[in-house]
Amino acid sequence: MKITDLLFQLVQNTVLLVAAPLLPGWISQCRAWLQNRNGAGVLQPYRMLLKLFHKDAVLADQASVLFRVMPYVLFSCMWLAVALVPVLVTGLPLAPAVDVIGLVGIFALARMFISLAAMDVGTAFGSMGARREMLVGFLAEPALLMVLFTASTISHSTSLTTIVETLAQQHFVLYPSMTFAAVAFVMVLLAENARIPVDNPATHLELTMIHEAMILEYSARHLALVEWAGALKMLAYMTLGIALFVPYGIAAPGDWSALPLAVVLLVLKLALAGAGLALIETLSAKMRIFRVPEFMGTAFLFAVLGLLTHFLLEAA
Amino acid sequence: MSTLAGMLPIDWMMAIILFWLLLGLAGLLSHNPRFIVQIVFPLGAVAALALALAALAGTAQTQVATAPLGLPNLPFHLRLDALSAFFLLLLGAASVGISVFSSGYFRAMPVSKLGLLCLEYHVFLASMATVLLADDAYLFMLAWETMALSSYFLVTTDHEQPEVRQAGFLYLLMAHVGALAILMSFGVMLGAHGDDSFAAMRHVHLTSTSASVAMLLALVGFGAKAGVLPLHAWLPEAHPAAPSPVSALMSGIMLKTAVYGLLRISFDLLGVPQWWWGVLLLTLGLITALFGVIFAAVQVDMKRLLAYSSIENIGIILIGIGLAIIFHTSGKGALAALALTAALYHALNHAFMKGLLFLGTGSVLHATGERHLGRLGGLIHGMPRLALLMLVGVLALAGLPPLNGFVSEWLTLQAFLLSPGLPQPYLNMLVPVAAAALALAAALAGFVMVKFYGVVFLGRSRALAAVPPHDAGAREQLGMAYLALGCVLLGTLPTFVVLGIDPVAAELVGHSLAGNVRSTGWLLLTPMRAERASYGPLVLLLVIGTGVLFTAWMVRRFYHGRLRIAPAWDCGFPEQNARMQDTAEGFGQPIRQIFEWFMGVVKHMPSPFDVTPTFHSSVHDRLWDLCYVPVQRASEMLSAQIGRLQQGRIHVYLLYSFVTLLVLLAFVQ
Numbered sequence: 001m002k003i004t005d006l007l008f009q010l011v012q013n014t015v016l017l018v019a020a021p022l023l024p025g026w027i028s029q030c031r032a033w034l035q036n037r038n039g040a041g042v043l044q045p046y047r048m049l050l051k052l053f054h055k056d057a058v059l060a061d062q063a064s065v066l067f068r069v070m071p072y073v074l075f076s077c078m079w080l081a082v083a084l085v086p087v088l089v090t091g092l093p094l095a096p097a098v099d100v101i102g103l104v105g106i107f108a109l110a111r112m113f114i115s116l117a118a119m120d121v122g123t124a125f126g127s128m129g130a131r132r133e134m135l136v137g138f139l140a141e142p143a144l145l146m147v148l149f150t151a152s153t154i155s156h157s158t159s160l161t162t163i164v165e166t167l168a169q170q171h172f173v174l175y176p177s178m179t180f181a182a183v184a185f186v187m188v189l190l191a192e193n194a195r196i197p198v199d200n201p202a203t204h205l206e207l208t209m210i211h212e213a214m215i216l217e218y219s220a221r222h223l224a225l226v227e228w229a230g231a232l233k234m235l236a237y238m239t240l241g242i243a244l245f246v247p248y249g250i251a252a253p254g255d256w257s258a259l260p261l262a263v264v265l266l267v268l269k270l271a272l273a274g275a276g277l278a279l280i281e282t283l284s285a286k287m288r289i290f291r292v293p294e295f296m297g298t299a300f301l302f303a304v305l306g307l308l309t310h311f312l313l314e315a316a
Numbered sequence: 317m318s319t320l321a322g323m324l325p326i327d328w329m330m331a332i333i334l335f336w337l338l339l340g341l342a343g344l345l346s347h348n349p350r351f352i353v354q355i356v357f358p359l360g361a362v363a364a365l366a367l368a369l370a371a372l373a374g375t376a377q378t379q380v381a382t383a384p385l386g387l388p389n390l391p392f393h394l395r396l397d398a399l400s401a402f403f404l405l406l407l408g409a410a411s412v413g414i415s416v417f418s419s420g421y422f423r424a425m426p427v428s429k430l431g432l433l434c435l436e437y438h439v440f441l442a443s444m445a446t447v448l449l450a451d452d453a454y455l456f457m458l459a460w461e462t463m464a465l466s467s468y469f470l471v472t473t474d475h476e477q478p479e480v481r482q483a484g485f486l487y488l489l490m491a492h493v494g495a496l497a498i499l500m501s502f503g504v505m506l507g508a509h510g511d512d513s514f515a516a517m518r519h520v521h522l523t524s525t526s527a528s529v530a531m532l533l534a535l536v537g538f539g540a541k542a543g544v545l546p547l548h549a550w551l552p553e554a555h556p557a558a559p560s561p562v563s564a565l566m567s568g569i570m571l572k573t574a575v576y577g578l579l580r581i582s583f584d585l586l587g588v589p590q591w592w593w594g595v596l597l598l599t600l601g602l603i604t605a606l607f608g609v610i611f612a613a614v615q616v617d618m619k620r621l622l623a624y625s626s627i628e629n630i631g632i633i634l635i636g637i638g639l640a641i642i643f644h645t646s647g648k649g650a651l652a653a654l655a656l657t658a659a660l661y662h663a664l665n666h667a668f669m670k671g672l673l674f675l676g677t678g679s680v681l682h683a684t685g686e687r688h689l690g691r692l693g694g695l696i697h698g699m700p701r702l703a704l705l706m707l708v709g710v711l712a713l714a715g716l717p718p719l720n721g722f723v724s725e726w727l728t729l730q731a732f733l734l735s736p737g738l739p740q741p742y743l744n745m746l747v748p749v750a751a752a753a754l755a756l757a758a759a760l761a762g763f764v765m766v767k768f769y770g771v772v773f774l775g776r777s778r779a780l781a782a783v784p785p786h787d788a789g790a791r792e793q794l795g796m797a798y799l800a801l802g803c804v805l806l807g808t809l810p811t812f813v814v815l816g817i818d819p820v821a822a823e824l825v826g827h828s829l830a831g832n833v834r835s836t837g838w839l840l841l842t843p844m845r846a847e848r849a850s851y852g853p854l855v856l857l858l859v860i861g862t863g864v865l866f867t868a869w870m871v872r873r874f875y876h877g878r879l880r881i882a883p884a885w886d887c888g889f890p891e892q893n894a895r896m897q898d899t900a901e902g903f904g905q906p907i908r909q910i911f912e913w914f915m916g917v918v919k920h921m922p923s924p925f926d927v928t929p930t931f932h933s934s935v936h937d938r939l940w941d942l943c944y945v946p947v948q949r950a951s952e953m954l955s956a957q958i959g960r961l962q963q964g965r966i967h968v969y970l971l972y973s974f975v976t977l978l979v980l981l982a983f984v985q
Contacts, residue, residue: 053875060884062776064696066707069864076863080856094859096840097852098717101726105717106856108762112714115766119898122694122775123886127898130770134763135906141762142755145729149751152733158849217884221871293910304752311745 005253009092013083020082020231021045023238023274030278045231052224060121060217070117071218071225077110078232085239088262090161090168091253099158100148103240104141107192110229111137118214129213132289136191136198136210139296144188146303147181151244153310154178160243168247176313180306182245186280187299189237191292193230196281198292208289238273242266325374326381326396329404329449332367336360336442343434349427352434357419360438361412367445368408374401375819380451387454393513395451398819399584402660403448403576405816409802410568410667411441417675417795418561420788421682433473433559440466440565447573452513453502460498463573464491467566471558483550483557490550494540498577501533505585517585527586531593534581535600542574543627544634545604546943552611555623556687560678563619567626568671572663575633582641583824594641595743597634602750605631605757610914612764613907614935616689616900618677621768622670625713628757629666632728633659635754639731640825642747646738649827651731654843656821657814657829658727664813665712665720665806672709672799676702679788679796680772689771689900691779699787703773708800712807714765715758718853718860720806723813723841725758730849760907767903776894808853810841901933908935916941 025042032039115130155166191198194211249265251258383392446459472484507520540547555563608628615621636659643652696703712719732751738744822828836842840852916936922929
């Protein structure tokens with residue numbers, strides 16, 4: 001482990017942390033354009049965060065310590081998740097500590113905390129949101145694991161560094177298995193980030209909400225951290241998708257000359273992915289909560305199919 | 317380190333077993349409850365600690381001993397090897413916490429019961445240790461039956477309640493069916509010459525058919541003890557009936573003696589296992605794990621929920637053993653060692669986390685008198701320390717990093733992912749896909765744990781008038797804190813644990829992971845190569861911990877810490893009460909809906925014109941109707957038929973004896 005690597009990891013994490021709210025801003029701006037609205041601009045999430053941080057926090061009288069600690073745990077879990085995914089350079093110092101299974105574990109840890117905090121106040125919406133979140137979670141988690149296992153069996157490793165290095169060095173070939181996996185991954189991404197068609201990020205006061213129902217009791221700085229963590233989670237999922245399916249252009253460890261190109265490519269890929277997400281959200285309607293298990297089951301089956309396809313067609 | 321004061325570890329262990337028996341007798345004879353809870357149980361905990369230390373010292377070499385007890389010409393053989401040392405370590409280390417907890421928990425028990433309970437408790441511990449040390453079938457069966465009987469009496473501590481007696485009877489029945497199967501398995505393995513020592517059995521060469529018969533019988537016998545499907549029925553009945561420390565002992569440790577027996581017979585006594593045993597165990601394990609966790613999700617009794625979760629975890633252990641057999645028979649020694657390590661690691665983890673959670677339910681029961689999830693809630697306010705300790709257990713059982721449950725599941729998944737390259741092509745393809753089922757079970761475990769913790773500790777109290785006024789007692793907390801600390805340490809220092817398990821893997825499958833694990837230092841766990849996979853939970857814990865503190869400091873530094881307390885908002889609904897929260901049934905509803913085809917759901921829907929509508933829905937186990945009810949009917953029918961023989965007249969019985977003699981004479985010739 002070299003000191004430059006460590007320094008780079010630190011700088012990269014800080015930049016990603018600060019830049020993360022741009023992503024939801026960009027997505028809602030794209031949605032606005034697609035829906036013939038002007039939109040609030042990509043900087044809107046920053047204005048909201050600033051406002052929330054300055055407000056006085058209101059805490060429900062039934063809340064316990066768990067409720068107050070959760071935003072911080074959630075925030076640092078998501079920050080760690082973003083730090084673990086190789087975005088510009090592979091082989092960063094934190095990478096050996098956690099592999100893809102560990103990454104899924106960190107997402108699960110965050111989900112567990114947010115669900116518990118939602119149940120903590122003891123309101124009708126909170127526990128309903130927690131139940132639904134865990135429902136989506138337990139269906140999405142195995143699907144995500146299967147997607148990652150497909151990549152792992154191709155690269156013979158569960159370490160993200162090795163996976164990305166293996167996949168990035170290949171010529172641009174279409175693995176049938178990774179195509180199935182990509183479909184499953186997009187479905188998981190939609191569900192895990194509370195987007196349409198599974199959940200609606202723009203809804204309040206609706207019986208159909210999931211994520212919003214859980215964070216209903218949060219306000220001010222706690223809510224700001226939760227929202228920021230949501231942006232980080234979105235970034236982590238998008239960069240994970242990029243790393244798995246279009247890793248081309250990522251710099252090898254120590255290859256600083258390739259870095260500027262990697263940055264440009266990353267921003268382009270993220271912008272495209274965000275626009276694609278906005279398109280999906282504009283084109284589809286939110287589905288009933290009872291249909292979510294079917295949706296997630298389809299994702300799971302696609303992922304398993306991807307793994308099977310790998311053994312049938314690609315195993316040499 | 318093999319001798320301490322001139323005694324080998326195995327001698328120490330025999331002394332500890334004797335000491336436990338003496339403690340039990342002392343408890344029985346003493347009529348002073350304070351003596352029992354303040355002296356006997358803590359001394360039992362000290363002995364357990366000594367057992368764990370002796371087991372740690374005893375892994376280095378195999379030791380044998382012969383106890384001059386038992387029948388004439390049939391002395392007891394004892395043997396301490398890496399496998400038994402590992403399970404003795406598990407027994408000692410986990411029961412330290414449980415005994416400390418018990419010394420606080422049982423303080424309010426009437427003395428008439430307490431003396432007997434003390435005897436049964438310590439006999440139970442001693443018999444489990446003896447099972448693990450036994451080196452002949454005779455002593456093994458003796459200890460096994462003592463274990464079953466002592467635990468039966470422990471389960472029926474509250475025998476005034478009819479449902480407790482019923483649960484105890486079911487347990488006793490299953491235990492004896494299992495013991496018979498094990499006895500028959502030993503019978504097959506004895507071979508022709510009839511020497512009952514394990515040393516002789518190792519040298520008997522069985523045909524592959526009789527080896528398989530022995531294995532299947534052992535699987536039935538040990539499966540009945542461990543709760544492998546479809547022999548799981550006693551667990552959800554017996555655990556709620558038993559006092560909580562007893563549930564902790566049974567679920568945390570006794571189920572593992574069955575795992576020990578399975579490993580002892582399949583890898584050690586039968587020599588080389590056959591590959592289809594592995595497939596069988598893997599399939600059974602997957603089904604058991606999924607079944608257990610799905611049923612855990614719909615339970616409304618907190619101890620039944622934990623009992624089903626134990627079934628799930630036994631399934632995960634079985635998956636590891638199955639994989640180990642598959643790899644071992646395919647000549648992939650390192651992978652077999654990995655899968656076996658994962659299974660043993662999970663057994664150790666489960667002893668700590670399930671012990672912790674069962675103890676916690678005991679404290680909840682003491683504070684509230686309530687086991688039904690629908691009447692609990694909000695305990696975090698009255699019992700903050702208990703809530704914190706239980707949170708550790710819940711996170712560990714949900715298999716989340718950086719706690720211990722995650723490490724063993726991680727190792728199992730690694731074993732799954734490395735499976736390509738097996739000689740059977742179908743197996744080669746299906747084994748990684750089977751990982752999907754494990755992933756599903758692990759994810760569902762998270763759902764179950766959120767339900768358990770959220771409904772018991774969070775929110776508002778559902779039926780109790782007020783939050784319980786007191787936290788758990790000091791010794792109860794100490795016992796649980798010990799187990800919680802164990803969960804954290806087992807989770808954050810996995811390299812030491814894997815290195816500790818390594819001699820067992822080396823003994824059973826002849827391969828060691830130590831070289832791989834040592835190559836990257838103690839901070840990172842690398843079961844294979846470093847590029848392949850690595851995991852550093854301490855780094856993870858440090859980063860998340862630093863992140864939490866740093867964020868909190870930054871927010872405080874740059875903004876403010878102002879806070880107002882107000883009633884919950886809940887979208888502005890003015891009327892809010894505790895009944896508007898999710899109940900346990902409500903939380904489990906999605907699972908019930910998704911898996912309705914899988915379980916028997918009985919629903920009562922009110923008619924639309926009903927003025928006092930009630931809704932009722934309950935879930936029951938279809939396997940009960942499929943497997944147990946026919947057996948029960950058949951045995952009732954059979955006993956009715958046999959009843960015809962019983963005429964109650966002496967000359968008829970004399971006739972029976974005479975006919976029997978004649979028949980026997982025909983054989984003698």
